[in-house]
Amino acid sequence: MEVEIATIGGYEEVGRQMTAVRAGDDVVVFDMGLNLSQVLIHDNVETEKMHSLDLIDMGAIPDDRVMSDLEGDVQAIVPTHGHLDHIGAISKLAHRYNAPIVATPFTIELVKQQIEGEQKFGVENDLIKMDAGETMSIGDSGQVELEFVNVTHSIIDAINPVLHTPEGAVVYGLDKRMDHTPVIGDPIDMDRFREIGREGNGVLCYIEDCTNANKKGRTPSEAVARRHLKDVMYSVEDYKGGIVATTFSSHIARVTSLVEFARDIGRQPVLLGRSMEKYSGTAERLGFVDFPGDLGMFGHRKSVDRTFKRIMKEGKGNFLPIVTGHQGEPRAMLTRMARGETPYELDDGDKVIFSARVIPEPTNEGQRYQAEKLLGMQGARIYDDIHVSGHLNQEGHYAMLDALQPQHIIPAHQNMKGFSGYVDLCESEGYKMGRDLHVTRNGNMIQLTE
DSSP states (O other): OOEEEEEEESSSSSSOOEEEEEETTEEEEEOOOOOHHHHHTSTTOOGGGSOHHHHHHTTSSOOGGGGGGSOSEEEEEEOOSSOHHHHTTHHHHGGGSOSOEEEOHHHHHHHHHHHHTOOTTOOOOOEEEOOTTOEEEESSSSOEEEEEEEOBOSSSSOEEEEEEETTEEEEEEOSOBOOSSOSSSOOOOHHHHHHHHHSTTOEEEEEEEOTTTTSOSOOOOHHHHHHHHHHHHHHTTTOOSOEEEEOOTTOHHHHHHHHHHHHHTTOEEEEESHHHHHHHHHHHHTTSOOOOTTOEEEOSHHHHHHHHHHHHHHOGGGEEEEESOTTOOTTSHHHHHHTTOSSOOOOTTOEEEEOSOOOSSHHHHHHHHHHHHHHHHTTOEEEOOOOOOSSOOHHHHHHHHHHHOOSEEEEESSOHHHHHHHHHHHHHTTOOBTTTBOOOOTTEEEEEEO
């Protein structure tokens, strides 16, 4: 059986992920993501009103026109998890394919919201829920099967999909960390990865996220971040003024920890910002978390400002606002607070806790720098980098190669500079560029078998 890989997006940048795997006449698409930085550099761009070709030209979504060179029919669109760099283009591209969208329950719900919020492209693909550990048949040949393997990441309900073919398995390894003590959900299923490496013809190809491939050691567990956050929160327990926290809205485990520790130090937590309300509200509705009944979640700006007025009236020392804006996004809550555009007034000595790192991309770095400077000008004290990454460091990559023993490897989720550490690791394990280690670009085809 012919097995061919189309590396469509995410092979020259972090963002707009999209990869297609053809096994015989059947094609499965993994991820359809947005490159958010390409949107942010344009002022007041409303992507929901733009034509998909214009979005492709501005580098915001994958250029899927290469799909016309891929023989076969798309049988499924499979997003790995709910981050926008993996699902943000589904509402703009999925309508081109007569195929269902298959994902875990939390991811499917986020995809559904994305589609409902943007009707321009008329996406009507079926939505199919599949849990980690489950499989489904692909196409009519009976020879190709899709499997979801549980992984841990900075968002709940993440998986690595595996396409089983007669030639061996294709493992799509974006995005994960090797967390054996997660705060929410099950540990990464390394036993299953090791089984896949030994079954049948083994692993034909491993497509891997290289975000942290240049970092030594292993990525700590979310339990480590939780302990660090607890230490910081308890250290400011006696402060009577304002404390504000921010983290990734999609990081439900981190939000849960913030809510818990806020109560421990005698403050009422409140979630503020559209994406904060969206992700946490969805997680609670689907039963992934059980927040306190009196936890407020407010996304609309007027509701947020009313909450800020209430906090100022009743005393900042009684509350912990958990807000959007960890990357300094221009319209996020924390940035508005830094600019003095909300009823919440920062005073000298007030604490701002960033339970997130800056995404290593120039637009984010510039916005975050500006936000921190503005906060500092108002006298805020910054508590930074209370975080662990959602991606594998070098030792995690080594462990995955050891488990899977893939015949071919395709680095992804980075640019050429970002691939370098992973290429060095693979070559130290006997792989060779141009033979079985395929460093590629967006829009390329890699034929693995004939």
